[in-house]
Amino acid sequence: MIRRATEEPVTQQPTPPAIHTLTLDGEEVSFTAGETLIDITYRHHKDVPNLCYDPRLEPFGACRLCIVELEGANNPVASCTTLAEPNMVVTTRTARLETHRRVLMEMVASENRDIDVDPLSGYASQQMRELVDQYDARTGRFQGEQSGTSREDDDNPFIKRDYDNCISCYRCVRVCAEQEGDYAISVMNRGFDTQITTEFEGLLVDSACTFCGQCIQTCPTGALADLKALANKDVPGETVTTRTICPYCGVGCTVDVMTRGEQIVGVLPAMDGPANEGALCVKGQFAFDFVHHPDRLATPLVRGDDGELHEASWDEALDRAATGFRKVLDEHGRHSVYGVASGRAPTEACYMLQRFIRAGFGTNQIDNCSRA
Amino acid sequence: MSNPLVDMDKPDVIFCIGTNMTECHPVAATRIKRAIARGAKLIVADPRRIPLADLADLYLPLRVGSDAALLLAMAHVIEREGLVDAAFIDERTVDGELFLEHVRKFPPEWAERISGVRAEDIERAALWYGTAERGAIYYTLGITEHICGVENVQCLCNLALMTGNIGREGTGINPMRGQNNIQGAGDSGALPNNYVGFQAVDDPAHQKKFTKAYGRETDLEKGPTKVTALEMCGDRIKAMVIAGENTVVSDPDRDHCEHALKSLDHLVVIDIFLTETAQLADVVLPATAWGETDGTCTNTERRVQRLRAAVPPPGDAKPDWWIVSQLAQRIGFKGFEFESAKEVFNELCELSATYHGLDWDRIEHSEYQWPVPHAGHPGTPRLHEGEFVNGRGIFKLIEYRDPAETINDDYPVWLTTGRRLASYHTRTQTGRSAGIDYLLPEETLEVNPSDVDAWGLADGEWAEVSSPRGSVRIKVRATDRSPRGTVFASFSFADVPVNVLTGSGYDPITETAELKVCPVRVEPA
Ligand code: SF4
Ligand code: SF4
Numbered sequence: 001m002i003r004r005a006t007e008e009p010v011t012q013q014p015t016p017p018a019i020h021t022l023t024l025d026g027e028e029v030s031f032t033a034g035e036t037l038i039d040i041t042y043r044h045h046k047d048v049p050n051l052c053y054d055p056r057l058e059p060f061g062a063c064r065l066c067i068v069e070l071e072g073a074n075n076p077v078a079s080c081t082t083l084a085e086p087n088m089v090v091t092t093r094t095a096r097l098e099t100h101r102r103v104l105m106e107m108v109a110s111e112n113r114d115i116d117v118d119p120l121s122g123y124a125s126q127q128m129r130e131l132v133d134q135y136d137a138r139t140g141r142f143q144g145e146q147s148g149t150s151r152e153d154d155d156n157p158f159i160k161r162d163y164d165n166c167i168s169c170y171r172c173v174r175v176c177a178e179q180e181g182d183y184a185i186s187v188m189n190r191g192f193d194t195q196i197t198t199e200f201e202g203l204l205v206d207s208a209c210t211f212c213g214q215c216i217q218t219c220p221t222g223a224l225a226d227l228k229a230l231a232n233k234d235v236p237g238e239t240v241t242t243r244t245i246c247p248y249c250g251v252g253c254t255v256d257v258m259t260r261g262e263q264i265v266g267v268l269p270a271m272d273g274p275a276n277e278g279a280l281c282v283k284g285q286f287a288f289d290f291v292h293h294p295d296r297l298a299t300p301l302v303r304g305d306d307g308e309l310h311e312a313s314w315d316e317a318l319d320r321a322a323t324g325f326r327k328v329l330d331e332h333g334r335h336s337v338y339g340v341a342s343g344r345a346p347t348e349a350c351y352m353l354q355r356f357i358r359a360g361f362g363t364n365q366i367d368n369c370s371r372a
Numbered sequence: 373m374s375n376p377l378v379d380m381d382k383p384d385v386i387f388c389i390g391t392n393m394t395e396c397h398p399v400a401a402t403r404i405k406r407a408i409a410r411g412a413k414l415i416v417a418d419p420r421r422i423p424l425a426d427l428a429d430l431y432l433p434l435r436v437g438s439d440a441a442l443l444l445a446m447a448h449v450i451e452r453e454g455l456v457d458a459a460f461i462d463e464r465t466v467d468g469e470l471f472l473e474h475v476r477k478f479p480p481e482w483a484e485r486i487s488g489v490r491a492e493d494i495e496r497a498a499l500w501y502g503t504a505e506r507g508a509i510y511y512t513l514g515i516t517e518h519i520c521g522v523e524n525v526q527c528l529c530n531l532a533l534m535t536g537n538i539g540r541e542g543t544g545i546n547p548m549r550g551q552n553n554i555q556g557a558g559d560s561g562a563l564p565n566n567y568v569g570f571q572a573v574d575d576p577a578h579q580k581k582f583t584k585a586y587g588r589e590t591d592l593e594k595g596p597t598k599v600t601a602l603e604m605c606g607d608r609i610k611a612m613v614i615a616g617e618n619t620v621v622s623d624p625d626r627d628h629c630e631h632a633l634k635s636l637d638h639l640v641v642i643d644i645f646l647t648e649t650a651q652l653a654d655v656v657l658p659a660t661a662w663g664e665t666d667g668t669c670t671n672t673e674r675r676v677q678r679l680r681a682a683v684p685p686p687g688d689a690k691p692d693w694w695i696v697s698q699l700a701q702r703i704g705f706k707g708f709e710f711e712s713a714k715e716v717f718n719e720l721c722e723l724s725a726t727y728h729g730l731d732w733d734r735i736e737h738s739e740y741q742w743p744v745p746h747a748g749h750p751g752t753p754r755l756h757e758g759e760f761v762n763g764r765g766i767f768k769l770i771e772y773r774d775p776a777e778t779i780n781d782d783y784p785v786w787l788t789t790g791r792r793l794a795s796y797h798t799r800t801q802t803g804r805s806a807g808i809d810y811l812l813p814e815e816t817l818e819v820n821p822s823d824v825d826a827w828g829l830a831d832g833e834w835a836e837v838s839s840p841r842g843s844v845r846i847k848v849r850a851t852d853r854s855p856r857g858t859v860f861a862s863f864s865f866a867d868v869p870v871n872v873l874t875g876s877g878y879d880p881i882t883e884t885a886e887l888k889v890c891p892v893r894v895e896p897a
C-alpha cells in the first residue's frame with residue numbers, strides 16, 4: 001500500500017486509450033474507446049436531434065430522438081446510450097429516422113402547454129421549440145394532456161417550476177444528482193403520471209436544494225426557468241452575452257452575462273468555463289443585480305465644512321484627495337501614508353494602488369484585505 | 373492551490389480541514405462530491421458539523437483552535453506505522469529525520485485531550501491519509517485565521533511531505549481562496565513585503581529593478597501590515613487610501629478600527645457603495661463594479677482570467693486603475709499616464725516573474741495558470757512536480773499553542789465565525805441582490821439545542837453575546853451543527869456586527885486575526 005517514489009516516477013502518465021475508427025455518414029472518423037455515438041456525432045457537428053442528452057451527464061436514453069441507423073441492425077439505436085465500436089457504419093439522417101423524429105416531436109409538442117418560452121428562461125430552454133419547428137410538428141395530431149402539474153405555490157424567487165411544460169427527460173433530476181451531488185429533486189410515479197418533485201413534494205427551500213440553478217439551465221423546455229432573468233423580460237432590446245468571471249468566491253467560475261441595452265438581465269453558466277464546466281452556485285447565478293442597485297455611488301463625494309459628504313465633480317474630488325495627501329506628505333513625511341487594496345477588485349486596481357504607494361511615496365506601506 | 377481544480381475529482385483520500393466548502397466554494401465542492409461518488413474517502417475536520425461533514429466517511433469534531441494538535445498526532449501515527457514515503461523524504465526534503473523524531477512526542481491520546489477528537493479516529497484518519505495512493509488536503513480560513521495560522525499550514529505541509537502527497541495529480545496542499553481576486557491582489561504586489569510577482573522588497577536586486585521601472589527608489593525595508601497600520605493611525609500614519617474594502621465591518625474589533633480611521637487627517641475611499649467605511653472618508657471616489665469593468669482576476673488555482681465590461685457604469689463612476697492613476701498625477705507623481713486596463717496589465721506582466729510570459733491578449737481564453745515564466749510557456753497547473761519551487765521541501769518542527777484567549781469562568785463559550793452560502797462577506801453585494809433575503813433574511817447565532825436549554829435561551833429569541841471587547845444582540849437558532857459549548861455566527865450583517873467581539877490575537881508572522889476563536893458569554897437578552 002505504501003507508495004514509494006522510486007517505484008513510481010512522479011510524472012507517469014496513464015496509458016492513453018486506444019484510437020479506433022468507424023464510418024459516420026459515409027466518412028471515416030476516429031474515436032477513443034468508451035465514447036458514445038452521440039459524443040462522436042457532436043464532435044463532427046452532425047447535430048443529431050436530442051432532448052434528454054446533456055454531455056455532462058450519464059447516458060439516459062429516454063426521448064429516443066437521437067436514434068441513428070447501424071449497418072446490420074434491424075432497428076435504429078439511441079446514439080446517446082450506444083457505445084461506439086470499431087468499424088461500425090452509422091447513418092444519422094434517413095427518411096425513416098426523420099419520420100420517426102417528427103412523430104416523436106408531434107407527441108412532445110402535444111403534451112406541452114407552451115412551446116414558445118422566453119429565451120431568458122434558461123440556457124437550454126429553446127431546445128424543444130427549435131426541434132418542434134425543425135420538424136414542423138405543431139400539428140395537433142395527438143390530443144395531448146399536459147403531463148405535470150405546476151407548482152405555483154413555490155414562492156422561491158429564483159426557480160420557476162411549471163411542470164405543465166415538462167417532458168420527463170429527467171435532466172434536472174440527473175444534473176442535481178450527478179453534477180451537484182445534492183439529490184434535491186426526484187421523480188415520482190412512472191409513465192404518463194411522471195412528476196418531477198422534491199422529497200415529500202414540498203417547496204424547494206425545504207429540500208436539499210441550494211438554488212444553484214443547474215436544473216434551470218439544463219431544462220430543454222423552460223418548465224424550470226430563471227425567475228430573476230424572466231423578471232426582466234420586458235426590458236427592451238436584443239439579448240447580448242458577454243463572457244466574464246463570477247464576482248464572488250475564489251473558484252472563479254466563468255459566466256456569460258446577459259444584457260439588454262444598458263441593463264444586466266441575467267447570468268448563464270459557461271459550459272466551457274475551466275473552473276466550473278457549466279456549474280454555478282446561488283451567488284454566481286442569481287446575485288448579479290447589485291450592480292444596478294440605486295445605492296450605487298455615481299458621483300464623487302467630498303466632505304464639506306459642515307461635516308457632511310457632498311456631491312462633487314471629479315476635478316474637485318481628485319484635487320481635494322491629492323491636496324490631502326500632499327499636505328500629509330509635506331508635514332509628516334512619506335511614511336505617513338498607507339494604502340489598502342481590495343481582493344474584490346480587478347488585478348489592475350491592486351497593481352495601480354501598490355504602484356501609487358511605491359512609485360509615488362517610495363514606501364512599501366501597502367497591503368490588501370486578505371488578512372481580514 | 374498546489375493542484376488545479378480538475379484534480380479534485382481524482383484523489384482517493386480527501387482531507388478537508390477548516391473549510392466549509394459546500395457553502396463557501398460551492399462549485400469546488402461539487403467536484404469533491406463527484407470524487408466521493410467514484411469511491412474516494414472523505415475526512416472532514418471542523419469544529420462545526422458543517423454540511424460537508426454529512427458527506428464524510430470520517431468526521432473529526434475538533435475543538436476550535438486545536439488543529440495543530442490533531443495534525444501533529446496524525447503525523448505521529450503515520451511515522452509510527454511506517455507509512456512515510458522514505459524515498460520522497462530523501463530526495464526532495466530537508467530535516468526529515470528531525471521531524472520524524474519530533475512527532476514521536478505527540479501520540480493521539482495527547483491530541484485527544486486537547487482537541488476532543490477520539491484517539492481512535494485520529495488513528496484512522498492518519499492511516500487513511502498515510503496509505504492513500506493520492507491524498508489531497510483542502511483548507512480555508514478555518515486553518516489560517518488563528519494566532520498559529522502559519523504553523524497550522526506548516527503542519528499540513530509536513531503531512532504532505534512525509535507521505536509524498538504533493539507534485540502529483542490528485543494530491544497537494546490546496547488553500548481555497550475566499551474572495552474572487554484575493555490571489556490577484558497578492559500577485560499584483562499589493563503586499564508590504566513583496567513587489568509584483570512575489571519579489572521580496574528587502575532584496576536589493578529587486579529594489580534596483582523597480583527603481584528603474586518606476587523611476588523612484590522604494591524603501592528596502594518592508595512596510596507594516598494593514599493590521600499594524602491601523603494600530604499606527606493618528607500616530608505615524610496620517611493618511612490612507614482604501615479601495616473596495618469595508619474595513620470597519622470585516623475587520624476584527626470594530627470599535628478600534630472605526631476609532632483608528634477617524635483619527636486620520638485624510639482618508640480617501642474608493643468603492644461602489646457608501647459603505648460603513650466610506651462614510652468615514654474625506655473623499656469618496658465612485659468605482660465601476662463587476663460587469664462594468666475590463667480587467668483581469670486570478671482564481672484559487674492561479675488561473676489568470678479576463679473580466680469584461682458588459683454595461684456602462686452609473687453616472688460618473690470610473691475604473692479603479694483610472695482613479696488611482698489620476699490621483700497620482702494630481703499629486704505630481706510621474707509615470708502614471710495610463711490609458712487602459714490592458715496597458716496596466718501588460719506592465720504588470722512585464723515586471724512580474726510569475727506572469728512574465730503573459731499579456732492581455734494571451735489570457736483571452738483563461739488557459740494559463742501561473743507561473744508562466746516566459747512567452748510560449750504552457751503555464752503550471754500543478755506546482756512542485758519533480759521539484760519544489762525553492763529546491764527542497766522543508767519540514768517545520770511545530771509545537772501546539774493554545775489560542776490567544778481560552779474559555780474561562782467569565783467567557784465560558786467558544787465563538788467561531790465564518791460565511792454562509794447565500795450571503796457574501798459584508799453583504800454589500802448579496803444584500804443588494806433581489807431574492808437573497810428569501811434564503812437568508814437575518815443573522816443568527818447557531819447554538820446546540822442542549823445548550824439552548826442549559827443557558828436559558830429559546831430558539832428564535834434574542835441572546836446577548838459578550839467578549840472582553842464588546843457585545844451584540846443576536847437571534848438564537850438551535851442546531852446540531854454547533855457542538856455543545858461552541859456557537860457560530862457570520863460577520864455578514866451590519867446590524868449584528870459580530871466583529872465587535874473578535875480580535876483577541878494575531879498570527880505573529882502574517883498578522884492574520886484570530887477570527888475563528890473567541891471566548892464569549894451567551895445570555896438571554
Ligand atoms: S422539468 Fe425540464 S429538465 Fe426536468 S424532466 Fe421536466 S423537462 Fe426535463
Ligand atoms: S458561482 Fe459560486 S462557486 Fe462559482 S465563483 Fe461564483 S461564488 Fe464561487
Ligand code: FES
Pocket residue numbers: 049050051052053060061062063064065066067078079080081
Ligand atoms: S437524447 Fe438519446 S434518447 Fe434522448
